[in-house]
Amino acid sequence: MLKYTLKRLVNALVVLAIIATATWFLMQFLPGSPIQNAEKLTAEQEAQVEAQYNLDKPLPVQYALYMAGLARGDLGNSYLYAGKPVTDVIFERLPVSAFLGVQAILIGLVTGLSLGIISALKQNSILDSGAALLAVLGVSVPDFVIGPLAQYWLGLKLGIFPIAFFESWWHSVLPSLVLATSIAAVVATFTRTEMLEVLGQDYVTLAKSKGLSKLAVVVRHVLRNSMIPLVTILVPLTAALVTGTLIVETIFSIPGIGEQFVRSIFDSDYPVIMGTTLLFAVFFVASYLIQDVLYGVIDPRIRVAGHRA
Amino acid sequence: MANGTTNGTKGGEAVLSVNDLRISFGTHAGEVQAVRGATFDLRQGETLAIVGESGSGKSVAARSIMRLNPEANTIARGGEILFEGEDLLTLPEKRMLDIRGPKIAMVFQDPMTSLDPTMRVGRQITESVKKHLGMTGRRASERAVELLKLVGIPNAEERIRQYPHQFSGGMRQRVVIAIALSCEPNVLIADEPTTALDVTIQAQILELLRDLQERIGTSIILITHDLGVVASVADRVAVMYSGKVVETGTVREIFYQPKMPYTWGLLASIPLLTADSSLELIPIPGSPPDALDPPKGCPFTVRCPYAMKICSEEMPEYTSFSTEHQAACWLHHDMAPKAEPPARIGSRR
Amino acid sequence: METSNRQITFTPELFEPVERSAEEVEKITGPPTSFWSDAWRRLKRNRIAVVAGGLILLVLALAVAGPWLTSYTPFEQVLERQYKTPSLSGFWFGTDQFGRGMFDRVWVGTRVSLYIAALVTIMDIGVGMSYGAISGYYGGKVDNIMQRIVEILVGIPILVVAVLTMLILEPGILSLSIAIGATGWTTSARLIRGQVLRLKEQEFFLASRSLGAGTFRLITKHLLPNVFYIVIITLMYTVPTAVFFEAFLSFIGLGIQPPNASLGALINDGAKQMQQFPHLLIYPAAVLVTITVCFRLLGDGLRDALDPRMRK
Numbered sequence: 014m015l016k017y018t019l020k021r022l023v024n025a026l027v028v029l030a031i032i033a034t035a036t037w038f039l040m041q042f043l044p045g046s047p048i049q050n051a052e053k054l055t056a057e058q059e060a061q062v063e064a065q066y067n068l069d070k071p072l073p074v075q076y077a078l079y080m081a082g083l084a085r086g087d088l089g090n091s092y093l094y095a096g097k098p099v100t101d102v103i104f105e106r107l108p109v110s111a112f113l114g115v116q117a118i119l120i121g122l123v124t125g126l127s128l129g130i131i132s133a134l135k136q137n138s139i140l141d142s143g144a145a146l147l148a149v150l151g152v153s154v155p156d157f158v159i160g161p162l163a164q165y166w167l168g169l170k171l172g173i174f175p176i177a178f179f180e181s182w183w184h185s186v187l188p189s190l191v192l193a194t195s196i197a198a199v200v201a202t203f204t205r206t207e208m209l210e211v212l213g214q215d216y217v218t219l220a221k222s223k224g225l226s227k228l229a230v231v232v233r234h235v236l237r238n239s240m241i242p243l244v245t246i247l248v249p250l251t252a253a254l255v256t257g258t259l260i261v262e263t264i265f266s267i268p269g270i271g272e273q274f275v276r277s278i279f280d281s282d283y284p285v286i287m288g289t290t291l292l293f294a295v296f297f298v299a300s301y302l303i304q305d306v307l308y309g310v311i312d313p314r315i316r317v318a319g320h321r322a
Numbered sequence: 323m324a325n326g327t328t329n330g331t332k333g334g335e336a337v338l339s340v341n342d343l344r345i346s347f348g349t350h351a352g353e354v355q356a357v358r359g360a361t362f363d364l365r366q367g368e369t370l371a372i373v374g375e376s377g378s379g380k381s382v383a384a385r386s387i388m389r390l391n392p393e394a395n396t397i398a399r400g401g402e403i404l405f406e407g408e409d410l411l412t413l414p415e416k417r418m419l420d421i422r423g424p425k426i427a428m429v430f431q432d433p434m435t436s437l438d439p440t441m442r443v444g445r446q447i448t449e450s451v452k453k454h455l456g457m458t459g460r461r462a463s464e465r466a467v468e469l470l471k472l473v474g475i476p477n478a479e480e481r482i483r484q485y486p487h488q489f490s491g492g493m494r495q496r497v498v499i500a501i502a503l504s505c506e507p508n509v510l511i512a513d514e515p516t517t518a519l520d521v522t523i524q525a526q527i528l529e530l531l532r533d534l535q536e537r538i539g540t541s542i543i544l545i546t547h548d549l550g551v552v553a554s555v556a557d558r559v560a561v562m563y564s565g566k567v568v569e570t571g572t573v574r575e576i577f578y579q580p581k582m583p584y585t586w587g588l589l590a591s592i593p594l595l596t597a598d599s600s601l602e603l604i605p606i607p608g609s610p611p612d613a614l615d616p617p618k619g620c621p622f623t624v625r626c627p628y629a630m631k632i633c634s635e636e637m638p639e640y641t642s643f644s645t646e647h648q649a650a651c652w653l654h655h656d657m658a659p660k661a662e663p664p665a666r667i668g669s670r671r
Numbered sequence: 672m673e674t675s676n677r678q679i680t681f682t683p684e685l686f687e688p689v690e691r692s693a694e695e696v697e698k699i700t701g702p703p704t705s706f707w708s709d710a711w712r713r714l715k716r717n718r719i720a721v722v723a724g725g726l727i728l729l730v731l732a733l734a735v736a737g738p739w740l741t742s743y744t745p746f747e748q749v750l751e752r753q754y755k756t757p758s759l760s761g762f763w764f765g766t767d768q769f770g771r772g773m774f775d776r777v778w779v780g781t782r783v784s785l786y787i788a789a790l791v792t793i794m795d796i797g798v799g800m801s802y803g804a805i806s807g808y809y810g811g812k813v814d815n816i817m818q819r820i821v822e823i824l825v826g827i828p829i830l831v832v833a834v835l836t837m838l839i840l841e842p843g844i845l846s847l848s849i850a851i852g853a854t855g856w857t858t859s860a861r862l863i864r865g866q867v868l869r870l871k872e873q874e875f876f877l878a879s880r881s882l883g884a885g886t887f888r889l890i891t892k893h894l895l896p897n898v899f900y901i902v903i904i905t906l907m908y909t910v911p912t913a914v915f916f917e918a919f920l921s922f923i924g925l926g927i928q929p930p931n932a933s934l935g936a937l938i939n940d941g942a943k944q945m946q947q948f949p950h951l952l953i954y955p956a957a958v959l960v961t962i963t964v965c966f967r968l969l970g971d972g973l974r975d976a977l978d979p980r981m982r983k
Binding site: 633636 | 679681683684685686687688689691716
């Protein structure tokens with residue numbers, strides 16, 4: 014088990030290193046520079062700024078400095094907010110996004126699991142078709158469609174929710190709900206598919222043949238076996254969460270890292286763009302890693318044998 | 323608790339009677355008539371083999387006894403299943419929960435998928451005894467160990483804490499049998515228990531079943547398509563085709579004096595060790611009828627070398643040849659021409 | 672069987688034998704029909720999939736022919752007629768802030784989005800299949816290395832690749848396709864590799880290799896149906912993903928730029944002006960959602976119909 018975890022960890026680090034390298038590499042092609050927003054500077058001042066940003070050193074050295082910096086957690090300084098470390102820019106806003114995200118995940122998980130379980134147990138009934146339809150729509154209608162629509166109907170027209178900014182908890186509800194739609198949809202679809210698959214298995218019939226009540230069969234056998242593959246949604250879930258956050262924060266003007274990211278693209282503030290992208294990459298890779306490790310914990314076959322069955 | 327007496331008296335009272343059972347499944351494509359009037363009974367202490375090709379309805383019939391068919395689209399179209407004075411088809415589900423396990427239990431075909439991969443084997447056994455026999459904790463575990471020993475698994479005390487993937491196919495099947503017998507049921511239904519196993523293991527499992535039957539006195543329904551299995555363990559046989567029982571009788575009667583062309587066909591298509599090597603293996607040409615749209619007469623007509631006009635028009639009635647032996651075939655009507663079974667059948671003695 | 676409750680009158684003719692040869696019997700009871708007709712039949716029964724397929728065809732037809740149906744062009748800007756609301760007599764989908772007819776723009780935008788989706792799919796299948804086939808066929812060390820690479824690529828999120836790529840490339844159909852499709856081919860590669868490996872293990876493969884005969888037949892009869900299945904399913908799921916990503920990239924400013932149109936760009940525009948002029952958002956959004964939903968539903972239906980294990 015330990016060997017397995019270590020292997021996956023190493024893999025994760027390799028992926029991150031590659032992404033970081035690719036990021037740095039691409040940076041070299043970008044037209045922006047630290048002085049793009051400053052007024053005309055003398056040659057001396059330019060040279061000074063360049064030295065500050067290490068741009069006067071040979072490329073391989075720059076690369077090494079960059080990677081070393083990353084390992085320390087240094088993402089360089091913003092072009093836009095001259096001199097301000099990218100890490101500051103990002104982490105100032107992280108709590109807001111985290112709050113929104115966690116709220117959305119909770120809502121999404123609960124809704125999705127319920128929808129999925131109900132629809133699997135009551136297969137082919139109206140409940141099932143209804144739930145399945147909701148799930149397909151939730152996945153197919155992007156947040157940037159639901160968002161503005163929700164803003165319009167629930168915000169403007171019906172006045173239930175405020176439509177922008179993050180002045181109170183209530184302000185976070187609508188964005189979280191919108192974010193939760195794709196999450197719930199992903200969770201519901203997976204849950205339903207997994208449960209249906211499990212319900213059709215021989216061991217479920219055997220459990221029934223022991224005279225166990227339907228409840229006992231579902232709780233003791235079906236749920237546990239359905240939840241294992243559910244670990245696989247961790248990754249698409251993270252993807253939905255990240256892309257959703259970007260969109261929702263922009264639409265609702267929430268001061269989180271998503272909104273910052275979109276703004277930095279508009280402003281060509283490349284260090285911030287890169288830094289945020291790297292952060293997202295870390296999220297994704299971490300989710301892969303956690304998923305793999307959880308697999309190991311939950312599936313007794315791996316726990317005992319030390320590798321995927 | 324099953325009657326423990328095993329002084330060789332088999333037969334006698336019927337423990338389970340299936341009368342004219344009709345089960346269909348509703349699908350997008352229409353109604354699949356899986357069982358179209360099956361009648362057979364199971365006598366005390368005996369092993370009844372239900373034989374047939376895949377699609378003959380034997381598994382569905384067996385599962386119907388325990389009401390294990392998928393609820394969503396199973397339709398009981400008629401008939402009754404009598405057990406201990408009640409009709410199992412109409413019993414409320416709550417009552418069925420008391421019957422599954424302590425009264426009737428089942429052994430499934432594929433041991434690789436019949437056990438919950440995420441639950442320890444011991445617990446899968448104790449689930450049953452805890453619910454039905456009221457055993458708790460230590461006593462239940464002891465019972466699990468006893469049962470594993472009973473089915474011939476060594477190191478039982480260690481094994482109950484293991485997971486199914488740590489057992490081989492044959493071992494897993496023994497575990498399944500242990501689970502089935504844990505509450506000492508009167509009836510055991512074994513649905514192709516050896517089909518997924520190697521030949522050598524097959525023999526062991528059949529031996530085990532026979533052995534357990536003698537010890538505990540359970541009556542067994544054995545579903546199979548393998549006549550070799552039938553010959554080695556069955557007392558009586560029911561042959562099913564296209565959802566109907568076409569012939570029933572004792573093992574000797576079926577093997578030595580079969581009365582229905584389908585049975586002749588089945589027997590003719592298996593190799594005989596002692597046979598004259600000039601006799602060919604004759605597989606039955608064609609395939610069984612579509613359960614969505616079954617024919618109105620005898621279902622075997624199309625593939626039957628002895629078919630007559632009436633066969634495709636009307637369903638044959640049963641003719642009795644002895645107290646046990648019945649077959650449904652128009653050949654036995656007074657007006658039908660004499661028909662001899664193929665030479666191979668006659669050469670068995 | 673049952674005792675008849677109607678009386679049958681027995682006549683001697685009824686008991687005349689009916690002769691049939693074994694070949695006739697086989698013919699009547701019928702060998703299973705071919706894989707494709709089976710699958711087609713199964714698919715037709717799935718009403719949802721059929722409707723979804725129909726809608727897709729409709730969208731495709733409109734994407735091709737839509738702009739021809741109107742008298743104006745997608746790019747002409749006539750400020751006097753800006754922000755007109757949709758009406759049957761005037762502009763069917765209304766006009767935008769520059770007075771451009773939305774009906775045309777939506778279908779032109781759909782074309783662009785679908786081009787991108789098509790390119791991504793071709794890349795996915797082309798690269799994926801070749802990679803997987805080579806990896807599986809050669810096996811051994813080559814396979815090992817190739818699989819290691821895939822393992823790493825799988826860990827790189829599409830979002831990251833797409834954003835990074837679009838930062839340095841000029842937005843356009845080709846660049847967007849590359850950005851979106853760069854790492855997505857790993858799934859089909861893995862699937863194809865699995866198929867090839869399975870085929871290699873079949874005994875008759877070895878046998879016919881040694882006889883020098885029919886490897887071609889082998890491939891066409893056994894590999895192709897499975898491959899076809901994989902290709903179709905991949906297609907059905909790649910298109911909605913690609914369309915979504917294109918829209919997403921446009922939303923954050925890295926996609927198709929005005930005055931060019933794509934569904935994403937149009938939705939982005941529309942979202943900003945949604946409160947006053949909802950029609951600018953609703954129509955492109957409706958097309959996007961239709962494409963996504965229908966491809967998914969059809970994909971599910973095809974998967975059920977073509978699944979080689981489900982032949983009954």
